[in-house]
Amino acid sequence: MELIGLMLSLLLAAPAVEAGQTTGRNGHGLLGYGILMYDPACAFACRDTISPLLNCSTTSGNTMNKYKRMDMSGGSGNGPGVDLPPGNGWMVMPADPDCKAQNDFFLQTSAYCIYSRCQHVQISKLESYWATWLVGNHADQPVPKMSYGQALQAVGKPPTRPLNNSMLLNYTASVTDDQWVANFNADWNFALAEYTHERFGLVVFLTGAVIPVGLSLLRFFPWPAAWMNIVRYYLIDPPLFGSRHAVSALWGFGVVPTRGQALFIAYLWIVNIALTASGHKTVWPHSWFSSLSQEVESYVGNRTGLLSFANLPLVMLYAGRNNVLLWLTSWSRSTFILLHRWIAVICMLQAVLHSVIYLHMYTVGAVGYDYGSESRLPYWYWGIVGTLALALLIPASIQPFRTKLYEAFLVSHVVLSTLALIGCFLHIYYRFERQWGYETWLYISAGIWAFDRVARLAKAASNGIKRVHITILDDEYMQLDIAGVTASGHVYLHFPTLSTWKLWESHPFSVAASSVHHTFSDDDVERLQQRLFVGQGQAQVRGLEKPQGNLEISTSPPPSSEKVMSRSSGITLFVRRHSGITASLATNAAGSGTAASSAGLPVLVESSYMTRGLTVLQEESIDCRGFSNVICIAGGVGITTILPVLDELSRLTRHGSTAKVYWGVRSWALVHAVERLIESRDGDFGSGSEAGGAGTFKRQWGGVEVSLSVDQRFDAGQLVNSELSDREHSGTTFVVSGPASMADDVRSAIFSREKCATPLQVPRVRLVVESFSW
Ligand SMILES: *[C@@H]1O[C@H](CO)[C@@H](O)[C@H](O)[C@H]1NC(C)=O
Ligand SMILES: *[C@@H]1O[C@H](CO)[C@@H](O)[C@H](O)[C@H]1NC(C)=O
Numbered sequence: 001m002e003l004i005g006l007m008l009s010l011l012l013a014a015p016a017v018e019a020g021q022t023t024g025r026n027g028h029g030l031l032g033y034g035i036l037m038y039d040p041a042c043a044f045a046c047r048d049t050i051s052p053l054l055n056c057s058t059t060s061g062n063t064m065n066k067y068k069r070m071d072m073s074g075g076s077g078n079g080p081g082v083d084l085p086p087g088n089g090w091m092v093m094p095a096d097p098d099c100k101a102q103n104d105f106f107l108q109t110s111a112y113c114i115y116s117r118c119q120h121v122q123i124s125k126l127e128s129y130w131a132t133w134l135v136g137n138h139a140d141q142p143v144p145k146m147s148y149g150q151a152l153q154a155v156g157k158p159p160t161r162p163l164n165n166s167m168l169l170n171y172t173a174s175v176t177d178d179q180w181v182a183n184f185n186a187d188w189n190f191a192l193a194e195y196t197h198e199r200f201g202l203v204v205f206l207t208g209a210v211i212p213v214g215l216s217l218l219r220f221f222p223w224p225a226a227w228m229n230i231v232r233y234y235l236i237d238p239p240l241f242g243s244r245h246a247v248s249a250l251w252g253f254g255v256v257p258t259r260g261q262a263l264f265i266a267y268l269w270i271v272n273i274a275l276t277a278s279g280h281k282t283v284w285p286h287s288w289f290s291s292l293s294q295e296v297e298s299y300v301g302n303r304t305g306l307l308s309f310a311n312l313p314l315v316m317l318y319a320g321r322n323n324v325l326l327w328l329t330s331w332s333r334s335t336f337i338l339l340h341r342w343i344a345v346i347c348m349l350q351a352v353l354h355s356v357i358y359l360h361m362y363t364v365g366a367v368g369y370d371y372g373s374e375s376r377l378p379y380w381y382w383g384i385v386g387t388l389a390l391a392l393l394i395p396a397s398i399q400p401f402r403t404k405l406y407e408a409f410l411v412s413h414v415v416l417s418t419l420a421l422i423g424c425f426l427h428i429y430y431r432f433e434r435q436w437g438y439e440t441w442l443y444i445s446a447g448i449w450a451f452d453r454v455a456r457l458a459k460a461a462s463n464g465i466k467r468v469h470i471t472i473l474d475d476e477y478m479q480l481d482i483a484g485v486t487a488s489g490h491v492y493l494h495f496p497t498l499s500t501w502k503l504w505e506s507h508p509f510s511v512a513a514s515s516v517h518h519t520f521s522d523d524d525v526e527r528l529q530q531r532l533f534v535g536q537g538q539a540q541v542r543g544l545e546k547p548q549g550n551l552e553i554s555t556s557p558p559p560s561s562e563k564v565m566s567r568s569s570g571i572t573l574f575v576r577r578h579s580g581i582t583a584s585l586a587t588n589a590a591g592s593g594t595a596a597s598s599a600g601l602p603v604l605v606e607s608s609y610m611t612r613g614l615t616v617l618q619e620e621s622i623d624c625r626g627f628s629n630v631i632c633i634a635g636g637v638g639i640t641t642i643l644p645v646l647d648e649l650s651r652l653t654r655h656g657s658t659a660k661v662y663w664g665v666r667s668w669a670l671v672h673a674v675e676r677l678i679e680s681r682d683g684d685f686g687s688g689s690e691a692g693g694a695g696t697f698k699r700q701w702g703g704v705e706v707s708l709s710v711d712q713r714f715d716a717g718q719l720v721n722s723e724l725s726d727r728e729h730s731g732t733t734f735v736v737s738g739p740a741s742m743a744d745d746v747r748s749a750i751f752s753r754e755k756c757a758t759p760l761q762v763p764r765v766r767l768v769v770e771s772f773s774w
């Protein structure tokens with residue numbers, strides 16, 4: 001995190017130096033947490049009050065423009081026109097830091113003001129304030145020629161003549177309460193407001209991260225099962241309204257969240273709105289604002305800016321593939337992606353509000369700003385860049401665009417997100433440099449993002465470049481075998497040679513089997529060798545007879561020893577042909593036959609990522625919690641998430657529970673390929689080998705009852721109803737892995753309300769959906 005900050009600041013140091021600017025006093029932390037603003041406020045109020053004309057030496061050079069204003073106060077302290085003519089080597093002017101540091105009257109007036117107003121503050125603190133802040137905001141600004149103690153001694157008797165900022169200060173002046181109080185109020189209250197902004201920002205960020213963890217941990221608490229069931233049945237798992245959740249609704253622009261998701265999204269909105277609107281304390285008189293409404297407007301403007309920053313790390317956190325929240329919670333990745341979208345919208349709206357409020361304040365001339373000159377400053381236009389990038393990210397990420405133009409979406413998403421971060425950073429940097437720690441939020445955001453990217457790289461790099469062998473099963477399905485990799489759950493594949501434009505793309509696939517567990521008997525070896533013999537000539541062309549589980553033998557002469565085979569490892573994936581990357585794969589495989597392509601297509605395997613179904617079933621086998629029955633419903637290649645848990649399922653059946661698999665599939669080719677895979681793993685399990693027509697068929701896979709529904713419509717709703725009526729009161733987990741519409745059919749069948757008249761009749765049921773529909 002710090003590293004990123006360092007890199008960013010190194011990167012940005014160059015233009016700053018070029019522009020002749022200086023480095024502010026860097027703060028570390030956040031305002032109120034490691035960084036204090038206007039502390040001690042009594043002394044800062046003296047500094048803000050004492051801005052007279054001074055008799056300045058012209059030989060030290062007019063440094064007025066060398067230091068840009070870096071505090072928050074609006075007034076720039078320029079007096080009215082100077083009517084005293086300059087002399088040789090001196091002139092009377094609004095004082096700059098060099099002049100103030102050398103001017104006796106300024107130093108003595110300041111010392112007496114501080115002495116009389118800061119009786120309760122330690123001398124050492126006042127001395128350090130004197131040395132670092134009295135004449136300016138920058139680290140390299142001159143140190144006053146005398147210390148606070150020396151200046152105070154030089155005052156002698158208490159001054160009586162009041163300060164007049166529009167006159168030359170050629171005496172030691174006294175600062176009246178009238179002059180000082182408005183500035184004290186401004187500094188003190190502004191700093192408090194800033195601390196509040198940061199505190200509220202922390203509330204938004206930390207609760208956004210911790211609440212999902214806390215809610216997930218609740219599942220380990222021994223709640224009465226009936227309560228949990230009712231809560232889950234009515235409040236968590238059904239769609240917020242209607243019967244669609246996975247399939248996009250709202251004219252294709254979004255999905256209807258489940259009620260549980262909706263509750264958390266509602267929380268995010270409520271906490272953001274409440275913390276934007278509350279906690280604004282005003283004081284009067286206030287030297288920066290001409291009315292209370294101006295003061296409130298300014299605080300709300302700063303609050304929205306800060307909360308937008310505080311939401312940014314959440315945006316990154318929810319989006320991550322390698323994500324602490326995925327490891328610590330029971331929430332799925334598709335839930336977090338949904339939250340990512342919602343929090344991004346909130347983050348963007350906060351940024352837009354911030355910009356609009358400041359635009360309004362400047363155009364009506366509040367706080368002494370002039371829109372014409374402010375709008376030409378770098379901080380202003382980088383702020384516009386950041387806000388625009390955030391705003392553009394939303395339309396560039398809508399579902400129709402995402403699905404139809406995935407590549408364009410991916411590129412624009414990364415480019416605009418980077419631009420948003422850079423815009424926000426430069427906005428802060430050019431305005432305050434790194435004094436107030438606002439950039440800490442950006443470091444955290446960039447750090448979370450970088451962590452995910454580095455973890456992805458590391459996961460892919462640790463496997464190295466592998467070869468994928470593509471077998472076309474039929475018009476619909478392909479089998480991908482990758483040797484020398486072990487993985488479970490799902491993996492992301494990068495195909496570096498498929499297209500240069502798609503170099504950075506990676507696509508999720510679930511691992512049907514990892515052949516590292518294979519133990520081949522002598523019979524198996526023989527059978528595989530025989531099959532290989534048949535397959536070698538035709539495997540790539542017909543694609544049906546390619547041996548499973550061992551890729552080395554498919555490209556080399558059959559090995560003579562059993563050892564070679566049992567040592568080999570690899571993963572097998574099944575893929576349905578769509579447009580996009582899968583179509584390119586199919587084309588690539590179809591065009592094979594040359595020596596190069598029979599060696600396989602280079603692939604980077606980013607592995608492994610856990611799937612929810614796997615986790616749930618593994619938790620399940622430890623502690624059944626009254627959900628001992630498992631009904632898996634798979635569509636097409638969705639079967640791949642079910643295959644790895646067959647062992648868990650058969651263990652359940654041995655303990656007297658029900659475990660069933662329903663699989664709707666379009667063609668026999670995939671059925672055969674899958675069964676060959678299971679066979680190579682479990683040995684011959686005596687599956688029927690009938691092939692051909694459509695219909696429903698029964699199978700036994702490793703002791704698990706499987707109902708195949710080949711090439712015919714699969715009524716998931718009816719299936720759920722019949723399974724539920726069979727087992728009304730013993731708990732059932734439905735695991736769905738397949739097309740979004742299938743997942744929705746199952747969900748609405750389970751949660752359609754008319755089935756249960758009273759909460760007590762709620763079936764004891766739980767739904768786990770494996771989805772790639774991000
Ligand atoms: C300013 O200071 C110079 C000497 O440093 C002096 O000669 C000059 O009279 C002063 N001007 C005013 C207006 O006091
Ligand atoms: C300050 O001086 C100006 C003349 O330069 C005078 O008009 C004004 O009244 C004075 N203000 C105070 C508060 O003495």
Ligand SMILES: *[C@@H]1O[C@H](CO)[C@@H](O)[C@H](O)[C@H]1NC(C)=O
Pocket residue numbers: 167168170171
């Ligand atoms: C201070 O400056 C004023 C001009 O602004 C002048 O009239 C006055 O005599 C000066 N006083 C002293 C003590 O130098």
